[in-house]
Amino acid sequence: MIDIHTYMLALGIGNISFAVLMVAYIRDTEPSPGLRFWTCARLVAGTTQLLAFARPQLGLPVLALVEPVGWFIGWALEVAAFCTFFEVRNWKRYAIPIAGLALLAAACIVPLETTSYGELVGLVACVFALSTISTAFVLLSPRLKNPTLLQRIIGLNNGVFGVAIASWAVGAFLRGELNMTEADGHQMAGYISGYMLMIVNGFGFLLMSKQRNDAVMKRLATLDDLTGLLNRRAFLARANEARLLALRLRKPITLLMIDIDHFKQLNDRFGHASGDEALVLFARAAGGALREHDILGRMGGEEFALAMPGTDLEGALQAAERLRQATMAICLPSCGNGYEMTVSIGVVVIEANEDLPAALARADRALYQAKRNGRNRVELGEAVRRVA
Template identity: 75%
Template sequence: MIDIQTFMLALGIGNISFALLMVAYIRDTEPSPGLRIWTWARLIAGATQLMAFARPQLGVPVLVLLEPVGWIAGLALEVAAYCTFFGFRNWQRIVYPLAGLALLVACTAPLAGASYSELMLLISFLFALCAISTAYVLLHPALKNPSLLQRIIGVNDAVFGLAIVVWAAGAVERGQLDLFELGATQFTAYISGYALMIVNGFGFLLMCKQRNDAAMKRLASTDDLTGLLNRREFLARADAARMLALRQRQPIALLMLDIDHFKQLNDRFGHATGDEALLLFARTTDGILREHDILGRMGGEEFALALPGTDLAGAMQAAERLRQATMEIRLLTCGNHYTMTVSIGLVVIESNEDLPAALARADRGLYAAKRNGRNRIEEGGAVRRAA
C-alpha cells in the first residue's frame, strides 16, 4: 500500500498536467463559461498536493499554513466553476463568505494548537461540502434536460461527499485522526473517492465540449437573426417529415410565406426595422405553431412551413391564424405606424411527390397571392403530371 505522500505526489502531477491540457484546449476553442475558473482550481489543487508531498521533507513551518489555504482556494474555485458554467446567479454571496470563514478557521487553528491531522480532518469536511455543493448544482431541478454525463457526475459527487462525511465522522468517533494510521479498507476508499474527483475533471471538460458541439450544431442549422431553421436544415427536416407521413399514411401540408412590401419597409425605415420585422414575425409564429411543426427561413423575407398530420382544411386554418397574427405585429423602430402583412402559398404534399416539387407548387400559390393583392392565402394548384 502506497504512503500518503506518494499518493499526493501522483495527484499533484496529475492535476497540474490536467490543467495544462485545459489550457491547450482553451487556446484552440471558445472556452465555455467556468472553464477558466476550473483550470485555476485544478492548478491550485495540484500545487497544494505537491506542497503536501514536500511538507514533511522540507520541514518548513509556513507550509502548514499555506497548505490549507491552497485546499480551500481550490475547493472554492471548483464550486465557482460549476456555478458559473450553469449560470447560477448570486453564488458569490454564498461561496465567498464560506470560503473566507474556512480560511480564517484553517489559519487560526494551528495557532490555537490544533495538530496537522486535526487540520486535515477539517479539510476533509470541506471536501465533503464541496462535493455535495457541486452535486447540488449538477442535479438542480432548475437545470432543464440534464445530460447523462451531468447526472453521472452529480451522483458521483453526492456519493463521494457523503462517503467523506461518514469516514471523517468515524475517524472522530474512534479518535483515529492520523491519516497514516487508517486501515487498508478506509485508505482504499479514501483514495478511490479522491480519484473519482479527478475523473470529474475530465467530466467537466466533456461537458464543456458537449456545450461547444451543441453551439456549433445550432450555428450550422439555425438562422442567426430569427433563430429559426436555416434553409438547409429546414429542407432536411421537412423531407424527413414527408417520408414519415408517407409511411404512416398521414397528410402533410407545406406553406410558403413572404412578408409583403419588405423591400419598401427596408428602404423607408432602414434595415434595423427590417430586421425587427423578421424577428417579430418569427416570434409570432412560435406562439401559434405546434411543437412538431417545422418552420424555416429560406432567405430574405421568405419562410417555409411544414405541418405534419395536417390536411388542406387544417392548413388553411393555420395559415389564417398566421395571417391575422402578422397584422397585429407592431414595429417599435418605426413608431408603430406600419401594419405588417404576409402572403401565403399552400399545398398538401401528394404521396408520389418529392419535396422540391411540393415547394414549387407552394411557391406558385405564394406568387398567386402576391398577384391577387397580397395579405392573402392561395392554394398552389394540382400536381403537374407528365404528358
Template identity: 55%
Template sequence: MIDTQTFTLALGIGNIAFAVLMAGYTHGGAPSPGLRLWMWARLGMGISQLLGWARPHLGLALAPGLEGVAWILAVSVEVAAYCVFFGFTRWGRLLLPITALSSAVVLAAGSMGATHAELSRMVAGVVALYAATMAWILLRPRRFATRHAAGLRSASPLQLIIGVNDALFAAAVALSALDGLRGNALFGPGMAGEFAYLMGYLLMIVNGFGFLLLCKQKDDAEMERLATTDFLTGLPNRHAFLERAEQARLAAQRQRQPLALMMIDIDHFKQLNDRWGHASGDEALVVFARTARDVLREHETIGRLGGEEFAMILPGAQLDEAVQAAQRLRLAVRAATVITSGPSYTMTVSIGVVLLDPNEDLSGALARADHALYAAKRDGRDRVEIGEPGRRRA
C-alpha cells in the same frame, strides 16, 4: 497499504499537469469563464497537495491551517466553475461566505493549537460538502419550457458519470473523517481510508477529463445551433428547415398521416427596406418570426428560406386545418406593429398552402406552394391561396 505521502505527491503532480495541459489546449482561443475557473481550481488543488507532501519531507514551517485553507479555496473555485458553466447567477452569495467562514475557522483552530489530524478532519468536512454540491449541480434535472408545456430534462450520461464520481468522493471523505473522529488516522489504514484514496484518484481523472468534455459538448452544441439557425430571426435556416421537413414527410408517409406545407412571403418588403432602411427591414423579419412562433403549435416547424421568404410544415393537418392556421398567422402578423423611422408600419403576408400527396417529394410540394404564394401576391396580397393538387407518382 497505500503510502499517504507518495499518493499526495502523485495527486499534486497530476492536478498541476491537468491545469498546464488545459492552459496549452486553450492557448490562443477564448476559453469559457467556467473552464478558466476550473483550470485555476486544478492548479490550486495541485499546489495544496504538494504543500501537504512537502511539509513533512522538507520540514516546511507553514502557518497552522494554511495547507487546509489552500484545499478549501481550490475546491471552492471548482464549485464556482461548475456554477458558472451551468448558468447559476447567484452562486457567490452562498459559496463565498461559506468559503470565508470555513477558512477562518481552520486558521483560528490552527492558531489555537489544533493538531494536524484535527485540522484535516475539519477540512475534510468542507471538502465533502463541496463535492456533494458539485454532485447535486451535475445530477439535478434541468428545467425546460415551451409555449405549451414545461418539464424536467434529466442529466446527460457524461454528467451522470462525473456527478456519481463526485457523490462517491463526498461519501468517501465524509466516512473517512468520521472514522478519524473514532480515533483512526484520517486517510490512514482501514476501509474508509482506502476508499477515500481510490475516490480521490478517480476524482482527479474523471473530473479532469470530464469537465473538458462537458465544455466540448457545449461548444459542439453551440456550433450546431449556429450552423442550423438563422442569426437574425432565430428560426431554422434553409438547410435545417428542409432537413426537418423531409423527416416530417417521411414520417407522414410511414404513418399514413396528412402533411401540409405553407410558403410565406412578407408583402412589399423591398419597399420597406428602400423607404425606411435595412434596420426597419430587419425589425420586420424579427417581428414576423416572433409572431409566427406565438401562433404555431409545438409540433409545427417554420424556417427562413432566405430574404423575406419563409416556409412552415404542419404534420397531421388536413388542408382545411392548414388554411385556418394560415389565416391565423396572417391576421396575427397584420395585428403586429413594426416601428420604423417613420410612422408605425402595418406588415402583411401572402401565403400559399398545399397538402402533400402520398409519395410526393418535398421539392414538388414546395414548388406547388410557391405557385400558390405568387397567386396570392398577384391577386392583391395579404391573403391565403390554396395550391393545385399534386400529381401522384406511378
C-alpha cells in the same frame, strides 16, 4: 502500502496535469463558461497537494497554514466553476461569505505550533468533502435545465464520495484515529476513491464543456441565428422526413410558402435594424399561431416555409389565415404607425408521389400569385399535372 505523502504527490501531479490539458483545450477552442475557474481550481489544488507532500521534508511551519488556505481557495474556485458553467443565479452571494468564513476558521483551528499532520489531513478531508458535496448539489439540482446523463453521473459520484469522506473524517476526529504514518485497508480504499474522483471530475468537466460546445455548434448548423427558426438546410431535411412519414402512414401533409410584403421598402425606409426586428417578431407570432409539431423555417431573407404534417387542405388554409391575421397584429416599435406588416402565403398539399422540391416550387408559384393579386392574401397552389 501507499502512505499519505506519496498519495498527495500523486494527487498533485494529477491535478496539475489536468490544468495543463485544460489550458491547451482553452487555447484551441472557445472556452465554456466556468472552464477558466475549473482550470484555476485544478492548479491551486495540485499546488496545495504538492505542498502537503513537501511540508514534512521542508520543515517550514508556515506551510501548516498555507495548505488549508490553498484547499479552501481550490474548493471555492471549483464551486465557482460549476455555478458559472450552469449559470446558477446569485451564487456569489452565498459562496463568497462561506469561503471567507472557512478561511477564517482555518486560521483559527490550525495554530502553527500544535497542529499534527494527521489533524491537518482530517481538515483537508472535510474541505474535500465540502467541495464534492457542493458540486453534487449543483449537478443534481432540480432547477438545472435539461441535465445530461453525464452531469447526473458526475453529480451522483461526487455526492456519494463527499458523504463517505465526510463520515470518515468526522469519525476519525471523534475517535482520535488520525495517525497518518501508516495506511490501513480503509485508508487505502479512500485513497483509491479520491484518485478516481479526481480523474472522473477532471475528464467529466472537459466532457461537459465539449458537450456544451457541440450543442452550440449544432444549434448554429441547424437554426437561423436571427429568428431562432430552422435554417433552409435543416428545414428541408425535417420537412422531407415528415413527408416520408406521412406517406408511410397515409396521412396528409401540406406545405406553405410565406413572404413578408414590401420588406425591401421597410429596410429602405426604416433601416435594416427595423427589418431584423420585423423578422424576429414574425417568427415569434408564427410560433404562437402554429402547433408544436408544425415545421417552420426561414428560407432566406424575408421568405419562410411551413410544413404541416397531418393537416389537410382545409386545415392548412385555416392555419394560413390565422398566420396572416397574427402578422397584421404585429406592432413594430421602431416604425411607429408608419408600417403595417402583412404576408402573402401560397398553400399546396404534397401529393403521394411528389418530392419536396416539386411541392416547394408549386407553393412558391402560389405565393407569387398572391403577390400579383394584391398581397396580404392566401392563394391555393395549382394541382399536380399528371401525364395521361
